[in-house]
Amino acid sequence: DSGVTQTPKHLITATGQRVTLRCSPRSGDLSVYWYQQSLDQGLQFLIQYYNGEERAKGNILERFSAQQFPDLHSELNLSSLELGDSALYFCASSLETVNTEAFFGQGTRLTVV
Amino acid sequence: AQKITQTQPGMFVQEKEAVTLDCTYDTSDQSYGLFWYKQPSSGEMIFLIYQGSYDEQNATEGRYSLNFQKARKSANLVISASQLGDSAMYFCAMREGWAGGSYIPTFGRGTSLIVHP
Numbered sequence: 262d263s264g265v266t267q268t269p270k271h272l273i274t275a276t277g278q279r280v281t282l283r284c285s286p287r288s289g290d291l292s293v294y295w296y297q298q299s300l301d302q303g304l305q306f307l308i309q310y311y312n313g314e315e316r317a318k319g320n321i322l323e324r325f326s327a328q329q330f331p332d333l334h335s336e337l338n339l340s341s342l343e344l345g346d347s348a349l350y351f352c353a354s355s356l357e358t359v360n361t362e363a364f365f366g367q368g369t370r371l372t373v374v
Numbered sequence: 375a376q377k378i379t380q381t382q383p384g385m386f387v388q389e390k391e392a393v394t395l396d397c398t399y400d401t402s403d404q405s406y407g408l409f410w411y412k413q414p415s416s417g418e419m420i421f422l423i424y425q426g427s428y429d430e431q432n433a434t435e436g437r438y439s440l441n442f443q444k445a446r447k448s449a450n451l452v453i454s455a456s457q458l459g460d461s462a463m464y465f466c467a468m469r470e471g472w473a474g475g476s477y478i479p480t481f482g483r484g485t486s487l488i489v490h491p
Contacts (some may be wrong), residue, residue, distance in 0.1 A: 263418075294478065301481040303465065306421075309476055317476040349417060353479070358428050359407040361468040365419035365477045 264288065267352050267366030279340040282369045283359040284352030286333055291366070292357050295327055298349040305313070311333055311357065327351055337348075342373045376400065378466050387456045393452040394441070395485045398423040403427075405471045408449040409479070413433035421466075425449055427456050430436030455465065456489045463487075 264287035272333035274280055276367075291312040296304040307314050310329035310362075321327075329335040339346060349370050353363040379398045387393040399408065403414040410422045425433045425440045433440040453460055466482045 266433075295479075304481040306478055306480070309426070309478060339395055344430055344436075351419065352418075355477075357477055359471060359477055360424065361407075362409050362421040362424055363467075363469075364421070365411075367418050370417070 263364040263366065265352060265354050265366040266274055267369055269369060270367060271370050271372075273372045273374060274342060276342055278342050278373075280358060280371065281341065282337040282339070282350055282352070282371075284335045284337070284354075286335070286352075286354030287364050289354060290354035291333065292320070292355050293329055293333070294353045294363060295321075295335070295357075296351040296353065298351065299345075299347075304351065309355050339371070341347050342374065345371050347371055347373045376437050376482075377470075378468055380466055380482035380485050381482075382485045385485055387453075387487065387489055389458060389489055389491050390455055392454045393456055393487065395448045395464050395466075395487065397451065397461060397482060399449060399466070399468050400459070401407070401468065401470050402438075403471040407469045408440070408442070408470060409467040409469070410438070411448075411467060411481075412453045412460075413465065414459075415462070419465075423451070433480045452482050453487075457464045461487060461489045 266285040295307040307321040309317040352366045355363040406427045408425045412420045439452045463484045469477045
């Protein structure tokens with residue numbers, strides 16, 4: 262158990278809809294990272310929050326947004342969903358150092374139909 | 375440019391044999407960390423092993439060892455005595471120094487390992 266909790270585990274929704282993915286980081290970790298993993302792809306970094314503030318942005322579409330709340334849980338909002346948004350979305354948390362691993366949640370498998 | 379390169383999309387190994395998964399990285403930082411993760415078919419990301427840029431010894435964790443060649447910027451994962459349960463995707467990752475204010479873990483595209491009985 263990594264200590265990172267992601268919900269829901271599976272999500273099936275229609276094109277054009279909006280969904281919210283939720284992540285609770287490991288106790289003590291201030292950083293939350295969101296990644297997208299499409300079929301046969303590596304992990305694409307989307308966005309990072311640190312202690313409630315956005316710290317870094319990767320290849321995140323304008324239709325996607327995220328936030329981190331005072332209790333440090335984070336939500337990733339995906340709107341106007343397209344078939345190509347179907348993927349495994351991971352949340353990871355860690356300390357902000359080079360020498361500690363990031364701990365991953367179980368992922369949310371999003372299927373857009 | 376790719377920060378992490380894994381050139382082997384797929385690898386096969388016989389059970390009980392050793393296998394090496396390749397990873398090369400690109401950074402100009404002096405301080406960085408290298409990580410390997412395993413992703414079984416169930417999808418979760420499992421941390422395996424870590425190597426720091428200043429570590430002089432190769433990291434080892436049970437049957438996993440990291441062959442760190444700093445001058446060549448390579449960090450290959452060696453799995454000894456392969457088991458059927460080692461069949462999975464393996465990702466190499468790096469965290470660099472405080473570039474732009476963050477230590478974002480960057481991942482390679484992964485290597486699919488299949489262990490044959």
